[in-house]
Amino acid sequence: MNNITKIVHQNLCIECGICQTICPKKCILIQKKAYHYLPTVSTQCVHCGLCAQVCPVGDLFNDDHSQSIHNLFLGEYQSILCAQTRDQKILKNATSGGVATQIISELLNKNIYDCAFLLDDYAYEVQLQTKYFDKSSNLAQTQKSRYLPVSHARSCEYMATHPSKKVILIGTGCALTGIQNFIRLKHLNKNNYLFLGLFCDKMMNYGAVEYFKQHPQSQNKKIKHLFFRTKSQTGWPGNVKIEYTDGSSLDLPSAERMKIKDFFIMERCLYCFNKLNKKADISLGDNYIPRHADSKGKSSVILRTQLGKDIFDLIKEKFDIQEDTADDLISSQKLEQKRLLIEFAKLKGLRKGHVSRESKNLYHQHLKKIKISQSANLYQAINTFIAHENKSLLKSILRTVFSIQNSRDKTHKNITILGIKVKIKR
Template sequence: MRNIDRTTEDGLCTSCGICAAVCPVSCICFERRNETYLPVINHDKCIQCGKCLRTCPGYAYTYDTKIEKEPLCFSVQAKDKKILKHASSGGVVTAMVRKLLRDGQYHTAFLVLDYDYENQLETKPICEEEILQRTQQSRYIPVSQEKAVRFILENPDKRVIFVGTGCAVHGLCNALKEAGRSREQVLILGLFCDQTMTYSIYEYLKRLKSWNSPVKALHFRDKRAGGWPGNIRMEFQNGTHVHLPANERMIVKAFCKQKRCLYCMDKLNVEADLSVGDNYTKKDDSAEGSSSLIVRTAAGQKSWEHCQDEFFMFHAEYSDIKSSQHLDKKFENQWMNNLVFADAHNGRQVEYGIPCDLKPSGATDCKVGRKDRERLKKQLRKQRLGESRSYGCIRRYRAIKLARMGLGKLLIGLHLYKKS
């Protein structure tokens, strides 16, 4: 199979949309299936060129070992209070985009607009400053970068800012390589990424209670709901809103996880020019939120130096960022998942090699054990329940988990009381 049917059949599509952007005969469209948007090929038109599969970041991704191992790092926070208030973290992405567009350094930036999950999320070209606020915050749902990649490929003379998770960045880099293009004209702002969820998280939250009005907007993390890192905010068509604890998302996220994320090892977005995430290092952080920033390339450094007056900034250690993002544990799970996958697919892995920010030695010799197989099976079982909209099961799981957590807290309280 020389096209992305292989990716979708193995459930490894991240819905990045990049295959559709590179297809020379435009024969790929997207359909909503299993609570996500998946590519469908019109086989009457397909010329079997293999371009989509060569570009796809879903399958057989290989890490570039030449990437900088100890990059320059900072903890940063936007000085602009309005940007900071609406940001997920320290407002790096928005404040940088604003400064770079304002000063004519870049022609446009591709960002996600608004918080409506009824249709497929996508990045769109944003040039006006006034609407930047509506792009802020993290969407923990797959975002199509089809328009962004198509624009970049069709306009080699335009300077573009691309914002995306690790897999989307790999897809863009693959597409540029395939087109024989350098990435000189593109600034890649990479988001740290632990996972994205399918649209089942939105459908689940919609059904969590009987709301008085249809949902208009969902903010996964909003500082208006309890400060940084932010709780869930749901806005309704009748003008009302509710805030839900972030735990409502965390507790069920295993059911809503994208299957591809079970194998992903690139949490810190190693191919980006600048990688950004929440500052969980507990150093130079702030109750209003701040970001960890990794400067990975010369182009990233140049843009950062152009923008740095917009921020409060402190030097940070790469090792602190890595440990605050729990990379070691992530590596162990994800790498073993890759080996279990290879075991069941004639040695074909989802990801090959190891990103520079993870342990380089020993790991490739690991042997898959029964425990590893069982763990992945359990993760996949939960993931299938989300895909098949088994919200009743998920709610029962939530109730049990909440009861257990309540009991745990009660026992700790009793223990402390007895001790005092």
């Protein structure tokens, strides 16, 4: 079977929709299944293999895991910066330092690029799709991170039908790899495209939206906008905000988003080493380096290619800029911890090699959480799971504090601390 069916069955699809665009027989359909938007291949498939070749899944097999942290996670670069836009309106509405939007706005306004493909949806009734924006567009509606799989089918269609247009493309590492595969397979002129890569730790499936719909305070209300992160109330890094169609709104601490991340993680993200978007011209993320702390938010910027550097040099007066080091970036983005993903890749069968029992346990814990997020009543299922986990954790802490053994002998008695039953020595 020379198509993407196997990739979907292995839970390795990132739902970028590019396979649908490249299919010469138009026999790939994107269908909603639970909280996913997955391609299905019809019987008209001629097994040309283009959908499998365009799929960014190849990235999972290609990285050489014996490389140093620098090579494996950081990739090639010319310089690493901390930047913040000087445009206060863009900055206030941005996720981090507003660098993505400032770059796009400048390049469109200066006619250096014809258009950009960006998002403008915060309701998520259907899958997010990047859309055409040009210099006449209002970019405010595009800002802020959506931690969900995005379809890049439209930008690919546009590039194929308008091969001479200069286009800015933005996305996570996996999505940009898919777009770059498309450009190569379609023999498009790669000099026409600028790749802005977002750092990406994990992407969540659309169950995350359902979770907020099932939140007790969303009862009988319809979500108009769900912002995973907004600086409007608490400043950077921002909290979750839900705006309802009846005009009311709900602010939730950022811990609420972090809490659910592992439950809705796309399984593919468990095996990915491309957090810093290694194939972009310019990679962008939050700047977590302590000396740059700023409640307005700053961005980490990696200028990778000559094109990326030249573009940034052209517009650098729009930013406040400081130099950063690779070591600072690697430690602030906690890249060393990502080595564990090599173990996960082995457990998935993507790599060969021995795996420790500890890694196996952690991996199965991840898969267990992903399974929980498939329940219909997922708000309750997740919170019950977390409460149970917290109780077990507290129990083991209390056991350690009071040197309690799991003994049944008479030297121990049952007591209740903070509502938790434990045995202590008489």
